[in-house]
Amino acid sequence: MKRFSHLIALASVALSMSGVAHAQSKPDLAAGAAKAAVCMACHTADGSRGLAANPILQGQHPEYLVKQLTEFKEGKRKNAVMNGMAAPLSTQDMIDIAAFFASKKPVPGQARDAESVKQGESIWRGGIAKKGVPACAGCHSPNGAGIPSQYPRLGGQHYDYTKAQLVAFRQGERTNNAQMTAIAANLSDKEIHALADYIAGLR
Known part of the structure; x- marks a missing residue:
């Protein structure tokens, strides 16, 4: 395969x-x-x-x-x-x-908040310069497929799960990735919501 x-x-x-x-x-x-x-x-x-x-x-x-x-x-x-x-x-x-x-083929997901998906796309593709947040696509690829052996696939992931992990990184509850802890520390609740929803619809 x-x-x-x-x-x-x-x-x-x-x-x-x-x-x-x-x-x-x-x-x-x-x-x-x-x-x-x-x-x-x-x-x-x-x-x-x-x-x-x-x-x-x-x-x-x-x-x-x-x-x-x-x-x-x-x-x-x-x-x-x-x-x-x-x-x-x-x-x-x-x-x-x-x-x-x-080995299983990923099944596409779907974003559900049309009002915030544009904000999520903006963060995914361009980051938030004033907060020092890099573009997510730089590590996880433009379509969310990730980079094997380095960065996980995120495209299509459940909104709830992605949101929970970003919050856990931000709050220091998930500590196994220093890079993500530093990035999530600068994300607001609204930005996390927008990102998680945009990621859910990536394919």
Whole structure:
């Protein structure tokens, strides 16, 4: 699959993050599907558009998913449910689960607030110079597809989830990305709303 041309590199990235010295793990989609069964209650059978409070995982970059699972396991990212779910996972489990969800084609979402979507687009594409907020598109790409192994796909993500994460970064409740903490610190409630809604409709 085209999406997995970079997955061999994923193994070494994930292993280095977890401190494991072995080098040659490869993703197993079939194993990932089986291991992801416990994830499906919250993230649906293919990581698609389930409850708005839970992130959409389908089509997400596998490197990003492994990084988040690793940080949940290590306690660098706090979430009572996910800390517990990630705790028993091995690095290979994470690689397999990430590969399974990443293999699913993203389903487009939709913005819902026509009045604020233009503001969201302005911030996404141009940032807010007077606040030192950079353009989101610089890291997450103009269409929200992100950059594999560096920045996650955001396009089509649930409004509720994106808003909650931006607020958590701003309030210092989510601490596993210093860059996002610094950016969100300069966003108002109105700007977060506009961004989250615009992101929901990106494709």
